[in-house]
Amino acid sequence: MKQTFCVIFKKESSIIAVDSISCGPHCLMNVDLQTDATLQVDISDALSERDKVKFTVHTKSTLPNFKQNEFSVVRQHEEFIWLHDSFVENEEYAGYIIPPAPPRPDFDASREKLQKLGEGEGSMTKEEFTKMKQELEAEYLAIFKKTVAMHEVFLCRVAAHPVLRKDLNFHVFLEYNQDLSVRGKNKKERLEDFFKNVVKSADGVLVAGVKDVDDFFEHEKTFLLEYHNRVKEASAKSDRKIRSHKNAADDINRIASTLYTLGTQDSTDLCKFFLKVSELFEKTRKIEARVAADEDLKLADLLKYYLRESQAAKDLLYRRGRALVDYENANKALDKARAKNKDVLQAETTQQVCCQKFEKISESAKQELIDFKTRRVAAFRKNLVELAELELKHAKGNLQLLQSCLGVLKGDT
Amino acid sequence: MSCMRRFCHETQSHDSLHSCMCRRSVALLLLKMSEERDPAALSGSAQTEGEEDLFVSAMESPEAARLSAEDISPSSNGPRDDDPDDPDDLFAEATEEVSLDSPERQPILSDGPSPAITPVTISPRVDVFDRSPDLDEDEEENRDTFDIQISVSDPEKVGDGMNAYMVYKVMTKTSLSIFSRDEVCVKRRFSDFLGLHSKLASKYMHMGYIVPPAPEKSIVGMTKVKVGKEDLSSVEFVEKRRSALERYLLRTVKHPALLKDPDVLQFLESSELPRAVSTQALSGAGILRMVNKAADAVNKMTIKMNESDAWFEEKQQQFENLDVQLRKLHASVESLVCHRKELSVNTASFAKSAAMLGNSEDHTALSRALSQLAEVEEKIDQLHQDQSYADFYLISELLGDYVRLITAVKGVFDQRMKAWAKWQDAQVMLQRKREAEAKLQYASKPDKLQQATDEIREEIEEWEGKVQQGERDFEQISKNIRREVGRFEKDRVKDFRVVIIKYLESLVHTQQQLIKYWEAFLPEAKAIA
Numbered sequence: 001m002k003q004t005f006c007v008i009f010k011k012e013s014s015i016i017a018v019d020s021i022s023c024g025p026h027c028l029m030n031v032d033l034q035t036d037a038t039l040q041v042d043i044s045d046a047l048s049e050r051d052k053v054k055f056t057v058h059t060k061s062t063l064p065n066f067k068q069n070e071f072s073v074v075r076q077h078e079e080f081i082w083l084h085d086s087f088v089e090n091e092e093y094a095g096y097i098i099p100p101a102p103p104r105p106d107f108d109a110s111r112e113k114l115q116k117l118g119e120g121e122g123s124m125t126k127e128e129f130t131k132m133k134q135e136l137e138a139e140y141l142a143i144f145k146k147t148v149a150m151h152e153v154f155l156c157r158v159a160a161h162p163v164l165r166k167d168l169n170f171h172v173f174l175e176y177n178q179d180l181s182v183r184g185k186n187k188k189e190r191l192e193d194f195f196k197n198v199v200k201s202a203d204g205v206l207v208a209g210v211k212d213v214d215d216f217f218e219h220e221k222t223f224l225l226e227y228h229n230r231v232k233e234a235s236a237k238s239d240r241k242i243r244s245h246k247n248a249a250d251d252i253n254r255i256a257s258t259l260y261t262l263g264t265q266d267s268t269d270l271c272k273f274f275l276k277v278s279e280l281f282e283k284t285r286k287i288e289a290r291v292a293a294d295e296d297l298k299l300a301d302l303l304k305y306y307l308r309e310s311q312a313a314k315d316l317l318y319r320r321g322r323a324l325v326d327y328e329n330a331n332k333a334l335d336k337a338r339a340k341n342k343d344v345l346q347a348e349t350t351q352q353v354c355c356q357k358f359e360k361i362s363e364s365a366k367q368e369l370i371d372f373k374t375r376r377v378a379a380f381r382k383n384l385v386e387l388a389e390l391e392l393k394h395a396k397g398n399l400q401l402l403q404s405c406l407g408v409l410k411g412d413t
Numbered sequence: 414m415s416c417m418r419r420f421c422h423e424t425q426s427h428d429s430l431h432s433c434m435c436r437r438s439v440a441l442l443l444l445k446m447s448e449e450r451d452p453a454a455l456s457g458s459a460q461t462e463g464e465e466d467l468f469v470s471a472m473e474s475p476e477a478a479r480l481s482a483e484d485i486s487p488s489s490n491g492p493r494d495d496d497p498d499d500p501d502d503l504f505a506e507a508t509e510e511v512s513l514d515s516p517e518r519q520p521i522l523s524d525g526p527s528p529a530i531t532p533v534t535i536s537p538r539v540d541v542f543d544r545s546p547d548l549d550e551d552e553e554e555n556r557d558t559f560d561i562q563i564s565v566s567d568p569e570k571v572g573d574g575m576n577a578y579m580v581y582k583v584m585t586k587t588s589l590s591i592f593s594r595d596e597v598c599v600k601r602r603f604s605d606f607l608g609l610h611s612k613l614a615s616k617y618m619h620m621g622y623i624v625p626p627a628p629e630k631s632i633v634g635m636t637k638v639k640v641g642k643e644d645l646s647s648v649e650f651v652e653k654r655r656s657a658l659e660r661y662l663l664r665t666v667k668h669p670a671l672l673k674d675p676d677v678l679q680f681l682e683s684s685e686l687p688r689a690v691s692t693q694a695l696s697g698a699g700i701l702r703m704v705n706k707a708a709d710a711v712n713k714m715t716i717k718m719n720e721s722d723a724w725f726e727e728k729q730q731q732f733e734n735l736d737v738q739l740r741k742l743h744a745s746v747e748s749l750v751c752h753r754k755e756l757s758v759n760t761a762s763f764a765k766s767a768a769m770l771g772n773s774e775d776h777t778a779l780s781r782a783l784s785q786l787a788e789v790e791e792k793i794d795q796l797h798q799d800q801s802y803a804d805f806y807l808i809s810e811l812l813g814d815y816v817r818l819i820t821a822v823k824g825v826f827d828q829r830m831k832a833w834a835k836w837q838d839a840q841v842m843l844q845r846k847r848e849a850e851a852k853l854q855y856a857s858k859p860d861k862l863q864q865a866t867d868e869i870r871e872e873i874e875e876w877e878g879k880v881q882q883g884e885r886d887f888e889q890i891s892k893n894i895r896r897e898v899g900r901f902e903k904d905r906v907k908d909f910r911v912v913i914i915k916y917l918e919s920l921v922h923t924q925q926q927l928i929k930y931w932e933a934f935l936p937e938a939k940a941i942a
Contacts, residue, residue, distance in 0.1 A: 233766045238766075248753050255746060262735075373775075377779050391931045392935070
């Protein structure tokens with residue numbers, strides 16, 4: 001599915017506009033989710049302003065509950081978070097893996113670099129300045145693409161989920177063309193969230209300690225815990241690796257510029273030599289930068305996404321564990337009540353409710369976890385294959401450049 | 414002796430130091446003359462037989478003639494015959510001078526007759542600079558017959574603690590005749606190399622020859638080695654130094670004049686070499702060197718030369734620019750080496766984490782694929798490491814060498830400036846003496862007048878001679894520099910071409926390996942069911 005993005009960001013006086021980048025990343029996770037014609041959601045456009053990003057969410061649907069078959073609205077990051085939180089807080093959805101919320105768009109690092117470049121404009125040559133500006137713009141664009149992809153994946157997952165897609169809040173999100181008046185959490189609310197998380201993790205530890213009767217869930221629990229930690233580590237390491245790669249590519253860039261200057265200054269036969277090699281390094285640097293970018297996209301992003309997904313799966317297991325504990329407590333309370341012969345009916349109803357809740361969660365959780373595995377395997381397969389193919393493509397391209405340059409240089413001597 | 418000579422240069426005084434300088438220059442002359450006389454020897458000139466004995470062990474005459482092919486052009490014999498002084502006396506001076514001067518030369522330069530020292534005038538210096546003007550084509554011939562391989566290997570640690578040092582094996586394989594054997598193996602330590610360089614610099618720099626600079630000292634690096642840390646960084650340090658020493662020797666012997674220098678030959682061949690103590694930083698000679706460097710720097714600032722030759726101005730500017738760019742390039746390449754090493758380390762750690770992830774993955778096919786990915790990444794990490802070594806040893810070290818070489822080139826230009834200054838100073842002195850003579854006509858008592866006039870006349874003659882000498886020196890050094898710069902540029906072009914091509918080939922190899930690894934991985938990834 002090809003999309004076009006229109007990126008316009010203003011930095012003081014300079015306005016840079018880029019458009020039409022076909023997006024591959026969003027297909028990262030949704031391997032087979034786009035086949036359903038009844039509800040298709042995507043982000044068709046995005047605008048980056050000083051401190052916020054505006055996404056144009058486009059929906060195509062044959063469902064009767066929508067007024068039109070095709071429509072678009074503009075949404076900001078906070079509204080996505082609101083939607084996600086509404087799912088999490090909804091008891092009905094306790095038995096499902098809630099698609100992880102997209103990370104906040106973070107252009108700070110890029111903006112800083114752009115600013116530093118502006119300040120250092122006087123100290124470098126015009127060519128160097130334009131080159132670095134281009135690079136920074138490319139970086140900005142890459143981050144932009146990524147954040148759009150993340151937001152889109154979230155929506156697609158919701159749209160693909162048999163239950164979540166029917167959620168009312170979701171429909172409002174898609175259709176209501178006014179501002180949802182969702183403000184970001186203020187300090188008090190964020191503090192509350194923090195405490196809630198602390199309590200939750202403490203609780204989680206207690207709940208996790210409870211041995212599960214069901215082998216399937218027991219296995220999943222241990223598996224997810226370990227898997228989550230390993231993915232975290234792998235994600236961090238892959239980020240570091242890719243950063244080193246980018247640094248090396250930057251060095252090659254500087255080397256190419258200096259070689260170019262040497263080539264123009266040199267009075268001997270070396271001048272042609274230097275110019276040719278400088279040209280070569282310019283091209284290979286671009287390839288190296290692409291390799292780093294592709295690794296980032298196919299490997300690092302994959303790992304980051306599954307870090308979040310595995311956390312969501314863990315949350316599901318926590319909820320189920322919580323429900324199990326509640327059920328067991330209810331059982332104990334019922335026994336006690338029966339023994340004392342006091343409030344037996346109440347205890348019975350509580351126990352029934354807990355039992356139902358627990359069984360409902362267990363049932364859907366099992367399916368969710370199986371789906372999670374399927375999705376995970378498919379996503380890894382797709383990305384690893386694409387990674388290998390891209391690495392091969394770039395290496396071959398690089399090789400060809402090097403060999404042709406060598407041919408020319410050797411022929412000259 | 415070198416320091417004394419420099420002082421003489423600076424002070425331009427007429428004291429005994431000055432005559433020492435002359436004697437030293439005579440020694441140089443001696444060496445040159447011997448080469449140039451070899452063809453004469455061949456042609457049967459008996460005149461030089463006696464003096465030749467001094468050099469028999471160092472340079473076997475008939476083959477040496479082949480080496481000095483450059484001097485066989487007929488014109489080269491011409492200027493030397495203009496030498497007003499008796500060459501025999503010069504040789505006599507030289508023997509005397511040599512035995513006083515450098516004890517280490519005695520093994521090679523066997524003691525010949527020690528004649529009386531006749532008062533030496535400055536004219537011997539003439540011949541020092543009178544090399545054949547048409548050396549260029551002859552040098553080309555020389556290059557084709559250039560057949561010498563030098564390797565520096567097998568670093569060994571000798572001694573313990575802070576007195577320990579590394580000894581390197583220097584092996585020379587050659588078919589050139591100036592060497593006594595085809596294959597020679599000697600053991601040398603770092604200070605020996607520095608000693609060789611300082612001797613060569615003192616002998617040849619002032620003539621405008623570009624003497625290749627020796628590798629730099631490194632207190633930190635050596636201390637680690639001395640202390641006995643057998644870790645990777647000290648191993649790398651020793652390897653870096655070994656490689657630098659090898660390159661230094663190869664560059665030195667590539668220079669046609671330096672190749673024949675007895676110090677170089679002694680360095681390469683003789684099994685025992687007196688310890689070059691004067692290269693230590695804190696020795697008397699070391700301190701003297703620092704003082705001289707400071708004095709030189711001050712002088713450079715005060716000498717304002719009227720450049721009449723545009724070629725020199727242009728070349729100096731070019732070398733300045735080249736210096737700036739090479740330093741910049743060197744810095745970027747060093748940064749690249751550093752980042753590639755980092756990349757290698759990070760790739761290795763990622764490989765490990767990917768392996769762990771594969772272990773914890775419960776889907777078997779995916780687990781296997783992840784382990785394969787980990788293996789690929791490990792191999793790639795090794796590749797990055799190898800590439801960073803290539804980056805370093807090929808490019809970075811070459812650039813470092815050339816940055817130092819260009820400093821030597823700039824030094825040579827400075828020497829020319831000094832020669833010019835000396836010439837100008839001599840002219841000024843001459844003028845003064847002439848004025849003094851004129852004044853004498855009007856002053857003093859008639860009985861003393863004659864004596865004073867004679868004295869002044871002598872001095873004027875002396876200074877006239879010096880002025881002429883100064884001009885000749887200046888012209889000679891200018892000529893030498895032109896030739897040296899031409900040679901330097903040729904070498905530079907060759908060096909850079911060769912190294913860059915090698916580097917690109919290493920990059921090609923890396924990409925080919927990458928392709929191999931990823932091609933092996935792709936079916937594994939596709940096999941995930």
